[in-house]
Amino acid sequence: MEEAGLDDVRNGIPLNLWRIPEDEIGGVVFGLPMGSYQQGGYSHHGARVVVEALERCGMREEADRVLEQLCETIGDDSSFGGLGSGKDWRMADGTPSGYEGQLVEGFSVLAAALQRWRAHPVPTLEAERG
Incomplete structure (x- = not known):
């Protein structure tokens, strides 16, 4: 993300x-502009796994930055x-660059926020399994 210059993930x-x-994608999105959701579009969809991956790799500062930015646009109601x-x-x-409906997975980043910032962590499957 750093190499690509991605430092703002509020969107x-x-x-x-x-x-x-x-020519490498077989015409599925042929002719669509760079901003189309399949060609460089940004979404909260799948963001939870990015936050959790950063944390698991010991990159807590980066995880906090990503999570704070994502939650900013959830909080001001501009993300969906x-x-x-x-x-x-x-x-x-x-x-706005597309998609035909609401991706509920975009809200899953809130689970990562609860896990990181609650006084009492949310149980995970790993913790329940011992």
Whole structure:
């Protein structure tokens, strides 16, 4: 993420850090602009695993930064737009870039926030298994 210059994830985590050449993707999104959700769009979808991966790798500072930025746009209600709004995926500058509906997985980042910042951690499957 650092090498790609990704330091602001308030609009979400990009599906891919660099545009995939269209001749390598078989025309699935042929002709779509860079901001389309399959070609560089940002979303909260899947962000929980990024936060948890950073934490598991000992990158707590980075995990906190990513989580704080994602929660900022959840808190100000700018991260999700609902069915047909195109706001669930955005370009780096925040311009809506598509998707046909609401991805509920985008809210799963709140579970990571609860786990990290609650006074009493939320039990995980690993902890329950002992």
